[in-house]
Every structure is written in structure tokens, then in C-alpha cells.
Amino acid sequence: MGPSGKGEICLCTSRIFVQKSIYSEFLEKFVEATRMWKVGIPSDPSASMGALISKAHLEKVRSYIKKARMEGAQILCGEGVDTLSLPRRNQAGYFMLPTVITDIKDESCCMKEEIFGPVTCVVPFDSEEEVIQRANSVKYGLAATVWSSNVGRIHRVAKKLQSGLVWTNCWLIRELNLPFGGMKSSGVGREGAKDSYEFFTEIKTITIKH
Numbered sequence: 001m002g003p004s005g006k007g008e009i010c011l012c013t014s015r016i017f018v019q020k021s022i023y024s025e026f027l028e029k030f031v032e033a034t035r036m037w038k039v040g041i042p043s044d045p046s047a048s049m050g051a052l053i054s055k056a057h058l059e060k061v062r063s064y065i066k067k068a069r070m071e072g073a074q075i076l077c078g079e080g081v082d083t084l085s086l087p088r089r090n091q092a093g094y095f096m097l098p099t100v101i102t103d104i105k106d107e108s109c110c111m112k113e114e115i116f117g118p119v120t121c122v123v124p125f126d127s128e129e130e131v132i133q134r135a136n137s138v139k140y141g142l143a144a145t146v147w148s149s150n151v152g153r154i155h156r157v158a159k160k161l162q163s164g165l166v167w168t169n170c171w172l173i174r175e176l177n178l179p180f181g182g183m184k185s186s187g188v189g190r191e192g193a194k195d196s197y198e199f200f201t202e203i204k205t206i207t208i209k210h
Contacts, residue, residue, distance in 0.1 A: 023124040061117030073104040141183030
């Protein structure tokens with residue numbers, strides 16, 4: 001099972017901002033769909049995702065959920081809520097159910113740090129200006145997605161997001177000739193086609209006095 005299926009990828013969505021008018025309906029359907037994901041070994045064709053990379057990393061991801069609980073957040077499905085049922089031969093693996101967290105503050109480490117696991121926080125917002133400010137309030141800026149039927153809003157929000165990559169009404173579509181890279185603490189420089197020349201090249205300056 002690929003790393004993206006377990007959240008161990010820098011492009012995964014760990015924060016989801018949903019407009020308040022559709023928040024309850026979205027959350028109900030999202031949790032329902034999340035519970036349908038089957039956790040198991042990659043050789044099982046019916047499995048949606050496999051195990052995390054190590055015991056230490058599993059404990060790290062679980063620590064974020066513990067912190068969220070201590071802060072008063074709600075765990076709607078997954079870790080500590082649902083039961084993980086695995087064949088006996090796989091029970092010693094580093095398996096974890098996909099987990100959805102709500103009622104969490106923007107200041108929480110779960111909202112500000114990269115979890116790198118099957119965990120996402122879903123929170124409501126009121127206005128376009130508000131969600132842009134909240135989305136940009138973290139030190140990272142690699143990738144974001146914007147979902148809307150309003151073309152004008154898509155263009156406005158995409159331009160204002162402090163993110164090196166912005167997908168609109170899609171996710172993880174890569175054209176290898178386009179620049180790839182992040183803003184803020186997500187790195188400097190770009191790779192992809194001609195943008196890779198400088199990224200993978202060291203420029204040397206030699207000064208000679210005549």
C-alpha cells in the first residue's frame with residue numbers, strides 16, 4: 001500500500017475547512033465514507049490502506065490524538081472510537097484506523113503541525129476572508145486544495161493562499177513540467193522541467209584580477 005493511503009506524504013490534507021452552511025452535512029458524509037476504509041495488509045485487494053512505517057511513528061501519530069482529546073476536541077471515528085479488526089497474523093503490525101477530529105482550535109498542534117498519518121481535522125468557517133487567513137496561519141506552505149463551484153472564488157482564494165501548490169476541485173494531479181515546491185517552512189526553490197536546472201545545480205563564481 002502506497003504511503004499516500006496512510007497519510008505519510010507531505011501533500012496529504014490534515015486540515016479541512018468547510019463552509020458553515022454545509023458543515024454538518026459534509027461531516028456526516030465524510031465520517032461515513034471514512035469508516036468504509038478497510039485497514040489491512042497490501043496483499044489483500046479489498047484493503048484501502050496498510051500499516052504505518054514503524055512503531056515509533058505510530059506512537060507519534062497517536063500522541064496527536066491524545067493531545068486533541070486533552071484539549072477538548074471530538075474524535076468522530078478511528079483511533080480510540082472504532083475497533084480495528086485484523087487477522088491474527090497481522091495484529092502485531094503498526095496499523096491505525098483513519099481518524100477524524102472536530103471541535104478543535106486553530107492553535108492546536110494538530111492544526112499547526114504535519115502529522116504524517118491517517119488523521120485529519122475538520123472545522124467550519126464563515127467567510128472567504130476568514131478561511132484564507134486561517135489557512136495561512138501555519139508555518140508550512142506546500143500544498144492546498146480549493147473546492148467550489150464558484151469560478152471567481154476559486155481564482156481569488158488560490159491566489160491568496162500561501163502555498164506552492166494549489167489544486168482546485170481535484171487533488172494530486174501532477175504535470176511533471178510544472179514547478180513543484182513550497183513556501184515558508186516547506187522549503188525554497190522549485191523543481192520540474194526548466195525549474196530543475198537551478199534547483200539541482202550549484203552556481204560557482206570565479207573572480208580574476210587582471
